[in-house]
Amino acid sequence: MAISRRDFLSGAAVTLGAVSLRTPMWALAAQNAAASPVPLLLGVDYYPDQTPDSLWEEDARMMADFGITNVRVAEFAWALMEPSEGKFDFAWLQRSIEILQRHKIAVILGTPSAAPPPWLTAKYPEVVMVNAQDLPLHPGGRRFTCPSNKTYRRLSLAVATQMAQTFADASGVIGWQIDNEFTLSDTPRCFCNFCRAGFQDWLREKYGSLEKLNQDWGTVFWSQKYTDFSQIPVPLLSGGDPNPGLALDYDRYQSYANVSFMEEQLTMLRQKCPRQFITTNNVGLVDYINERDLYAKLDFVAFDNYPGFFKMLMEEQPNPEGSSWNAILTMVAMGHDFGRSLKAGKPFMIMEEQSGKAGQRTFSPQPEKGHLRLWTYQAVAHGAMGVNYFRWDTATFGAEEYWHGILNHDRSPSPGFEEIRQTIKELKALGRDVLESQYVAEAAVVFDYDSSWALPIQPGHPKLSYLPQVVKWYGTLSPSQTGIDISVPGADLSPYKIVVAPLPYVMSDAQAQKIRDFVHNGGTFVAGFRLGAKNEFSQIVRTPLPGLLRDVMGVTVEDYVPLYSEKPGVKLSGFSGAPDGTCGLWAEVLKPSTAQVLATYTNFQHAGKPAITRNSFGKGKAIYIGPDLDPMSLARVLRTLAASAGVQAPMEVPLGVEMTIRQAGGKRWMFLMNHKSDAQTVKLATPGTDLLTGKARSGEIELSGYGVQVLQMS
Numbered sequence: 140m141a142i143s144r145r146d147f148l149s150g151a152a153v154t155l156g157a158v159s160l161r162t163p164m165w166a167l168a169a170q171n172a173a174a175s176p177v178p179l180l181l182g183v184d185y186y187p188d189q190t191p192d193s194l195w196e197e198d199a200r201m202m203a204d205f206g207i208t209n210v211r212v213a214e215f216a217w218a219l220m221e222p223s224e225g226k227f228d229f230a231w232l233q234r235s236i237e238i239l240q241r242h243k244i245a246v247i248l249g250t251p252s253a254a255p256p257p258w259l260t261a262k263y264p265e266v267v268m269v270n271a272q273d274l275p276l277h278p279g280g281r282r283f284t285c286p287s288n289k290t291y292r293r294l295s296l297a298v299a300t301q302m303a304q305t306f307a308d309a310s311g312v313i314g315w316q317i318d319n320e321f322t323l324s325d326t327p328r329c330f331c332n333f334c335r336a337g338f339q340d341w342l343r344e345k346y347g348s349l350e351k352l353n354q355d356w357g358t359v360f361w362s363q364k365y366t367d368f369s370q371i372p373v374p375l376l377s378g379g380d381p382n383p384g385l386a387l388d389y390d391r392y393q394s395y396a397n398v399s400f401m402e403e404q405l406t407m408l409r410q411k412c413p414r415q416f417i418t419t420n421n422v423g424l425v426d427y428i429n430e431r432d433l434y435a436k437l438d439f440v441a442f443d444n445y446p447g448f449f450k451m452l453m454e455e456q457p458n459p460e461g462s463s464w465n466a467i468l469t470m471v472a473m474g475h476d477f478g479r480s481l482k483a484g485k486p487f488m489i490m491e492e493q494s495g496k497a498g499q500r501t502f503s504p505q506p507e508k509g510h511l512r513l514w515t516y517q518a519v520a521h522g523a524m525g526v527n528y529f530r531w532d533t534a535t536f537g538a539e540e541y542w543h544g545i546l547n548h549d550r551s552p553s554p555g556f557e558e559i560r561q562t563i564k565e566l567k568a569l570g571r572d573v574l575e576s577q578y579v580a581e582a583a584v585v586f587d588y589d590s591s592w593a594l595p596i597q598p599g600h601p602k603l604s605y606l607p608q609v610v611k612w613y614g615t616l617s618p619s620q621t622g623i624d625i626s627v628p629g630a631d632l633s634p635y636k637i638v639v640a641p642l643p644y645v646m647s648d649a650q651a652q653k654i655r656d657f658v659h660n661g662g663t664f665v666a667g668f669r670l671g672a673k674n675e676f677s678q679i680v681r682t683p684l685p686g687l688l689r690d691v692m693g694v695t696v697e698d699y700v701p702l703y704s705e706k707p708g709v710k711l712s713g714f715s716g717a718p719d720g721t722c723g724l725w726a727e728v729l730k731p732s733t734a735q736v737l738a739t740y741t742n743f744q745h746a747g748k749p750a751i752t753r754n755s756f757g758k759g760k761a762i763y764i765g766p767d768l769d770p771m772s773l774a775r776v777l778r779t780l781a782a783s784a785g786v787q788a789p790m791e792v793p794l795g796v797e798m799t800i801r802q803a804g805g806k807r808w809m810f811l812m813n814h815k816s817d818a819q820t821v822k823l824a825t826p827g828t829d830l831l832t833g834k835a836r837s838g839e840i841e842l843s844g845y846g847v848q849v850l851q852m853s
């Protein structure tokens with residue numbers, strides 16, 4: 140883990156599984172190893188490589204007493220596993236695994252390619268990345284190697300292959316994590332000559348001919364017409380902005396390069412280790428990699444969850460309106476929903492869950508009493524099938540020596556020790572049914588990698604960025620207590636009553652067709668400003684905006700306006716009782732053809748002109764939200780539209796209480812989680828049974844500060 144991308148939330152501050160019903164083989168293996176009655180992995184990230192071997196037995200005994208089922212090990216231990224090129228030493232790891240196995244603790248092995256040993260970079264200095272300023276990175280940190288470099292790929296595959304041959308049949312080894320946190324670095328993309336050659340090959344494959352590439356990028360501009368693929372540059376400093384088509388394709392290529400790097404190890408592991416699961420761990424929406432592609436061939440999604448960072452990021456915002464509990468609730472819930480949605484509702488695992496103060500140079504506060512339990516339940520409430528806490532003990536050396544674990548530096552219990560132990564005990568008693576149930580979502584928020592990569596190339600407004608808009612839309616919709624999936628283009632929209640798409644800047648023919656079919660068949664589609672402004676080659680469409688979806692939306696965009704000192708008002712006449720809203724960074728003036736006007740601009744050069752419209756198309760509705768609305772108004776608008784689409788919360792809960800529903804086989808479970816420090820009262824609409832106590836509950840129930848209730852509903 141590393142704190143970086145500190146600016147990814149910038150601007151968002153103001154806003155604030157379909158389980159396979161059969162238990163897979165690896166899960167049975169985990170249960171056997173850990174004698175666990177539940178299909179839930181509850182573990183820690185453990186570093187025998189960083190711990191004197193005299194303590195391994197004590198660690199394993201303490202972990203077994205603590206109640207965990209598994210550990211993840213070895214993902215940063217390349218230097219010990221291959222002390223010199225081609226000389227492998229796994230004896231220490233075998234000894235450690237044998238000790239863990241004696242204590243019925245299963246093992247997930249990490250392949251070590253996120254941090255190469257010094258002998259490797261000394262012998263092959265060309266494997267380091269080159270950053271966007273054309274400067275090479277240096278060994279000494281991590282994630283400083285090129286994803287395209289064939290030498291680095293060969294050496295990464297070699298050590299992983301030796302691991303696989305050694306541990307494919309090792310008792311207690313249940314699965315693999317490939318590498319660690321792809322692209323999560325201060326330098327997420329590489330611009331070296333190997334990447335340039337890889338990019339050219341990738342373009343050859345994608346476009347087939349230079350004629351097509353020149354046409355689709357529009358290289359006649361600034362005399363950039365290529366006559367040989369080898370002439371095509373990477374988007375380094377060039378005296379002016381790069382071609383937008385080239386720049387977007389380069390982001391796609393870098394994602395592809397990382398995914399294909401991962402898949403080289405995956406192909407080998409599939410062949411050598413058929414009994415063991417294979418995944419990787421990323422941090423979801425903040426990574427520079429298409430995670431739908433990344434996890435496509437992996438067994439399940441795993442990712443890392445550090446809620447404390449959101450609190451730190453909120454503190455850095457100039458005028459945060461949202462309180463930190465709300466930011467943490469929103470960002471964590473969205474991360475979980477994203478992880479679950481990447482494989483269409485399949486349960487996910489938290490490979491690293493915050494267990495104490497977390498960070499490197501600076502670190503988050505110690506989670507308050509109740510936070511660690513709350514965050515664990517929040518993961519399960521959103522569909523997790525496993526939670527591993529980072530980390531077992533706290534290192535006394537290295538860049539992460541302030542990344543606090545379950546044991547303190549002196550190996551005494553951390554402030555969160557007892558709370559995590561108790562939480563693990565509770566979860567084991569929760570029962571199989573609820574853990575194998577499906578998360579219920581009737582709404583989806585679209586997250587589109589193409590739009591997220593194309594927008595920063597030409598944001599239009601210096602403060603406009605993609606992810607904060609998605610956070611804002613998710614955050615304003617989620618308090619309506621409806622389950623939300625995060626939909627990536629290509630995903631099936633038919634399960635949803637309403638699909639909302641903030642800043643849908645890039646629109647391919649295929650995406651447009653999916654949306655058209657969804658609305659035609661009765662769905663409600665809500666689009667934010669910049670809908671369909673660009674095609675998939677990052678060219679501006681030649682038709683009036685919103686381009687391919689003009690007939691579905693029933694409007695034409697008359698003008699799009701970045702806003703600086705001017706702050707137009709928005710009269711929400713179509714939303715009963717709503718006070719006027721205001722615009723933030725952007726306003727689009729709409730001209731309806733068949734759509735009905737729901738809101739108009741005030742106090743603006745375009746005063747009186749339509750700002751929000753609703754169109755009937757087929758059996759469904761299509762709503763265009765032209766302005767960058769203030770969060771309160773956006774919440775009012777989105778929740779009204781969700782209700783009109785038939786999305787209904789099972790009951791009302793107070794602000795700060797999160798509710799999710801999971802269901803299976805005619806049974807329903809309700810998770811109620813209080814994200815505020817003071818107690819709150821919830822009035823149950825229907826009676827239920829408290830899964831932790833077995834007691835019947837009805838009427839009003841009290842949730843303590845950071846309290847959780849899991850109810851089986853009658």
Ligand SMILES: [Zn+2]
Pocket residue numbers: 268269285286287288329330331332333334335
């Ligand atoms: Zn490179």
